[in-house]
Amino acid sequence: MPTTTVRTPHGTVDVDPTALELGELVVSDDGVELEVVSLEPLRFEPAPMEDEDWGE
Helix, strand or coil: CCCCCEECCCCCEEEECCCCCCCEEEEEECCEEEEEEECEEEEECCCCCCCCCCCC
16 A cells, blocks of 8 residues: 555545545644545545534
């Protein structure tokens, strides 16, 4: 699996672009959780915050 370092405004991520899927979550070196929003071209956006699940 060849990995590529991708720079984002939220840090860098080391990923295998051929193995990524839309909606997949990765964590940047700055600790920001990013979501894959486009594969061609490869683009990441900060992942939406999840609300607490209180068992409802």
